[in-house]
Amino acid sequence: MKMKKRAVGVVVAAFAAAALPLMAASPASADQGDCQYYLHEEGYKVGPKIESGCETGAHSSPIAYGSCLSYLLNIGVRADQAQRACGLAGA
Template sequence: MKMKKRAVGVMAATFAAAALPLMAATPASADQGDCQYYLHEQGYNVGPKIEAACKTGSEFSAIAFGSCLGQLLNIGVRGDHAQEACGLAG
């Protein structure tokens, strides 16, 4: 029983040590909040559709940027504003 508890403790510590670099590797300079704030400052009402688009854009990939852009354009955000907002998100 004692050996089993020790093995579980070692596994938990190993998992925590492996997960730490992954959590620290997320980009700190851009997020969906920046995207939403930018659109708010441009005069858009930030609601669920803009929130969803900005969240998609924050996934940090070319596909996410394109999806964010398409979603914002579909709800009437001007092209230059949509590009800037999605750039801020990702």
């Protein structure tokens, strides 16, 4: 019985060690926050539309960047600022 408890403890510890990097990785929303903060600092009112655009761009891929850029441009963000914001979102 003692050996079985020890084996279970080793398995649990190994699982926790393997899962820790996944749990500690920064979520996409952190990059989304950088995008939103940048646009706020540029004078835009951050609301649901900007939040949605930044969330779209927070998935580190060319498609996500393009979607973010298109969305922000369509809601009136200047091109250079939209490019920077989407770059921050996908960083």
